[in-house]
Amino acid sequence: MSGPMLHSRSSNPYPQEWAPDKYPATRSDKxxxxxxxxxxxxxxxxxxxxxxxxxxxxxxxxxxxxxxxxxxxxxxxxxxxxxxxxxxxxxxxxxxxxxxxxxxxxxxxxxxxxxxxxxxxxxxxxxxxxxxxxxxxxxxxxxxxxxxxxxxxxxxxxxxxxxxxxxxxxxxxxxxxxxxxxxxxxxxxxxxxxxxxxxxxxxxxxxxxxxxxxxxxxxxxxxxxxxxxxxxxxxxxxxxxxxxxxxxxxMHVEPRSFYFTRHGQSEYNSKGKVGGDSGLSASGNAYAKALAEWVKVHLMLDEQGKPRPTRLWTSSMKRCVETARFIPQFKFESADGTEWINMRPKVFRNLDELYAGECDGMTYDEIAASFPEDAERREKDKFSYRYPRGESYADLIARLEPIAHEMERQREPLLIVAHQGILRVLYSYFMEMPREQCVHVPIPLNTVIKLTPTAKGCYEERFTILEPAAEPDSH
CATH class of the missing domain: 3.40.50.300 (P-loop containing nucleotide triphosphate hydrolases)
Structure with missing residues (x-):
């Protein structure tokens, strides 16, 4: 556990000293x-x-x-x-x-x-x-x-x-x-x-x-x-x-790959602000167009240059929807004779960014000034720390479990356009990392991360589509 939650005060002389356990499993038999x-x-x-x-x-x-x-x-x-x-x-x-x-x-x-x-x-x-x-x-x-x-x-x-x-x-x-x-x-x-x-x-x-x-x-x-x-x-x-x-x-053992990318730089990214639902900056729009061109070449065609079934998921937030808007969609008949609409976007609220609560839209300097105790708690235990009226990474993991089930069953290449916190969790899960380490995974802007699960482990490739853009130091 991360330590005392509250200090006693006149209105609450007997505060609950310890946060709920960050391990959500039932205490069942071995x-x-x-x-x-x-x-x-x-x-x-x-x-x-x-x-x-x-x-x-x-x-x-x-x-x-x-x-x-x-x-x-x-x-x-x-x-x-x-x-x-x-x-x-x-x-x-x-x-x-x-x-x-x-x-x-x-x-x-x-x-x-x-x-x-x-x-x-x-x-x-x-x-x-x-x-x-x-x-x-x-x-x-x-x-x-x-x-x-x-x-x-x-x-x-x-x-x-x-x-x-x-x-x-x-x-x-x-x-x-x-x-x-x-x-x-x-x-x-x-x-x-x-x-x-x-x-x-x-x-x-x-x-x-x-x-x-x-x-x-x-x-x-x-x-x-x-x-x-x-x-x-x-x-x-x-x-x-x-x-x-x-x-x-x-789950299954058939070969497939996942492609993770963050949205292009948002207006809030360029100003160092956390969260929000701002649209893309000029740099972000440039990445959206470059991403669409990259996807056409590397995802949507097989080795013979023929269309192959490919999936696209995004969060519901404006910056992700705008990042995916240039990716082309078209119909074709797949190998099994069914009609397939390639890259038809599927929007998941589960993929929305970690919610910063009362700190939403603030810079980290503003958070430290307005919520000094919270900033200290977050520094000590970033995984368990929950923003005031917001979420923690532990909350995010619980929110993303249904997404993990959906990903496990996919057999076609899947592109996910989401956010730093979201992709940190999904990356850590498939790369078989301890859950507490997800907060330290680097997920830069303007980059596509390819993960390929195999019998021997999950293999990673990173593709820099444009030079990294400015953003807050962390989330």
């Missing part, structure tokens, strides 16, 4: 998500994204325990497909040892979460909960039962999460994009690596039993088929499990 599925089904990607979603939007302490990493430490990075043969007892014992090491670390981490939070904040009490993700194949009924026995002393709720893929094209793409060049095949040619990994999958298929193929209805589980085309849920109840399910229904 939870363990156990991944299930054959290799190249996106389990590690799902684990990583789910961990980021719950920690970023709900403040849940999350950690992924990838058994493959433990196996590489104990048995070496490169192992041929024979190592994964279930009849290879020596290798099987090595893999069990790796799983035991991962579960041991998982148990130790879960037991450490509450003491760490209590040390951080003496005003808290109760079980804060923690969520661990056990990332491995766990393809047999026996292995799943063994895991339940191993974690039973923790008293944690266990949810199995299975990823099934019947789309051979998607499987092949996952093998090529996520396995070639990784530690397991660092010194192996691409073709040999792909073939060996196919053989590894066949070894796992020998013992693979999908959830519910036998009587496992007593378990809590979610089954995802073909990257989210079909879902099966069993015994899924409670706040966080239901939020997990909704998130998983929107």
């Amino acid at each position: 939870m363990i998500i156990v991944m299930v599925g054959l290799p190249a089904r996106g389990k590690s990607y799902i684990s990583r994204r789910l961990s980021q979603y719950l920690s970023f939007f709900y403040g849940v302490p999350c950690k992924v325990f990838n058994v493959g990493n433990y196996r590489r430490e104990t048995a070496g990075a490169f192992q041929t497909s024979d190592f994964f043969d279930p009849s290879n007892e020596t290798a099987l014992n090595a893999r069990i040892q790796a799983s035991q090491a991962a579960l041991s670390d998982l148990s130790a981490w879960m037991s450490s979460v509450l003491p760490a939070r209590l040390e951080e904040d003496k005003y808290v009490s109760g079980d804060f909960g923690a969520l661990a993700l056990f990332d491995a194949t766990n393809t047999s009924v026996e292995r799943r039962q063994w895991i339940l026995e191993q974690v039973a002393p923790l008293g944690a709720k266990v949810i199995f999460l299975e990823s099934i893929c019947n789309d051979q094209e998607l499987i092949e793409r996952n093998i090529v994009t996520s396995k070639v060049g990784v530690k397991d095949y660092a010194h192996v040619g691409a073709e040999a690596a792909v073939q060996d990994f196919r053989d590894r999958i066949k070894q796992y298929e020998k013992v693979y039993v999908s959830l519910s193929e036998v009587d496992e209805t007593h378990l809590s589980f979610i089954k995802m088929v073909d990257g989210g085309r079909q879902f099966t849920m069993n015994n899924i109840r409670g706040f966080l499990p239901s939020r997990m399910a909704q998130f998983l229904m929107n």
Whole structure:
């Protein structure tokens, strides 16, 4: 917590000393998500994204325990497909040892979460909960039962999460994009690596039993088929499990990119003022025109120079709508035969800038003069600080959760024209940064930021369209 909110005074001798907790998650029991599925089904990607979603939007302490990493430490990075043969007892014992090491670390981490939070904040009490993700194949009924026995002393709720893929094209793409060049095949040619990994999958298929193929209805589980085309849920109840399910229904592993840009310089930017709903300056209008030309070349056409479906979202504020107004829109027939209106703008109030409340339209010097205590609080904890009758970055994160769901489900290139605070939050989420660090992300004017989520992480490119324009130092 950020510190005392108010000092006592005659009209309020007993003020509330501490702000509400900045971690909005319910103090639920500890939870363990156990991944299930054959290799190249996106389990590690799902684990990583789910961990980021719950920690970023709900403040849940999350950690992924990838058994493959433990196996590489104990048995070496490169192992041929024979190592994964279930009849290879020596290798099987090595893999069990790796799983035991991962579960041991998982148990130790879960037991450490509450003491760490209590040390951080003496005003808290109760079980804060923690969520661990056990990332491995766990393809047999026996292995799943063994895991339940191993974690039973923790008293944690266990949810199995299975990823099934019947789309051979998607499987092949996952093998090529996520396995070639990784530690397991660092010194192996691409073709040999792909073939060996196919053989590894066949070894796992020998013992693979999908959830519910036998009587496992007593378990809590979610089954995802073909990257989210079909879902099966069993015994899924409670706040966080239901939020997990909704998130998983929107996420997918197909390649796509997001393009972030702030509005062009506004009249208030040029005067050093915070917030407001002013229009663009002359410099801002120049950027709007330059952005439209850049978008036509880099977003709206594919590698063959043909139109491709592309989306455009903006905030409802004047400076964003004006920035997007020169981007051309046109109809064409997409590859699946449907009529598509390219770059038809979709306006979201959720994308409006962080509201500065009583400080709206003021410069930072004016804020420091009129609200000196607030300026001091903001300096100490920019993430949790809330403007008088306005918003904080923590509020902004809650406001942007529905936008994150919408973004997760998109499959076409998406351009978002929004504001510094908004794009800081979205950037930090997709780049898998801690939520508190979002306040420090540089999002300059006159720049397009391209983010491409992949199985190995989210990759960033920045394009300076015009020279950066003047603006307030921060928000």
